[in-house]
Amino acid sequence: MQSYTEENYLKIIYHLSEISHPVQTNAIAERIQTKAASVTDMIKKLSEKELVNYVKYQGVTLTEKGKLTAINIVRKHRLWEVFLVDKLNFKWDQVHEVAEELEHIQSNLLIERLDEFLDFPKVDPHGDPIPDKHGNFAEMTFVKLSKLKDGDQGTITGVSEHSSAFLKHLEKLGLTLGKRVEIIDVVEFDGSVELLLEHEKLNISREVAKHILITKN
Amino acid sequence: MQSYTEENYLKIIYHLSEISHPVQTNAIAERIQTKAASVTDMIKKLSEKELVNYVKYQGVTLTEKGKLTAINIVRKHRLWEVFLVDKLNFKWDQVHEVAEELEHIQSNLLIERLDEFLDFPKVDPHGDPIPDKHGNFAEMTFVKLSKLKDGDQGTITGVSEHSSAFLKHLEKLGLTLGKRVEIIDVVEFDGSVELLLEHEKLNISREVAKHILITKN
């Protein structure tokens, strides 16, 4: 069993692993709101527990055991997010902090029953995939909206930025999960995208487009 | 804001206050699975935060502020228990440990939405009253089953013992919340109670009867 803090480190290392491999001490420190020295201490502890592979000055990677632990926390986080949105009418920009706490509740029965209660959702309110209890993810076929060309069509199925500010902005524009969009034009000057959303013309910045995930269909 | 540990102390002190007033150090130590010395330390801390009134060697009482905090934790605990039983199909003897963790999640929005989602329940799965957000309890008119006389009738509306062993025992006997019972005889020899439950005769020990709460009607 891991402590609350250890679980948080594992989760952050898991997420950062998707960007850089191995993960640097400073990157963890930044994400976890702490100092590099503290990270080094914790990494040593996790290394002794065989949850991470650690080589001094070279950063860390998760061991198989550490990865499974991390994925389980991600699973819990995302299931709770679905609960908050689907059952308690939270907005998609309100769920993160609460799920951050709920993900540490220790009870397999609870999480399996929650999964069932929510009807085994495959994605969370931001379109992120929810692993099953064995740690397996369903295949996702996302494309960043910013990569689409004129005439391309698709459905919004996820976002890659979870800040409240960004999510509220999308909400205001009507760019929520499940909506169909068609690209009218990609402006060469600034990379902004002209698109059609429910017969309405819309222009979004390249910055925004980069964080909207589309499934072509 | 209080720490997880502080919250637990406040909750225990609150519950013990119903038995003895003020609450003794050793009583807290026993309930919280720790040593008297640790309790003294924590009590001093809570006293400095004005959550308890503390006189050396004389035990503690909750201040108004401490009491409100404690009641809020009890509220959260009981609402989560209702959720687990009503929505996730937990048995009434399975909910305590998980609720013990869930009660510490910090989010007023969460708890108000949960309350609404559960349709503002007045009692938890053991018949214990759920305070409203201001800390007010609905009036309860319980009588211990062991206090009833021959011919008395009523509905089981609560239990005053929450161990899994006891609850499973009741479950097996069919003595669950909402069931109507009629007293046939109180055996003088051992205080055991003969009763009628859905046209079935049943004999329960005085020990069991003491922990079943009845609303006469």
Added chain:
DNA sequence: AATTATTTTTAGATTTGTCTAAAATAAGAA
């Protein structure tokens, strides 16, 4: 390759909550 800058680690201190062992106080019995 030598120097500078950045990143990471060590060493030692701090905070929270806990502990043991000993001292102080309160309560009960003779």
Added chain:
DNA sequence: TTCTTATTTTAGACAAATCTAAAAATAATT
């Protein structure tokens, strides 16, 4: 009242997670 017992508190130590400041290693630059 005095002795004995039980309860509570103090003093000092410990583990977990953090911090600052300084040292060490790595990376970047000239």
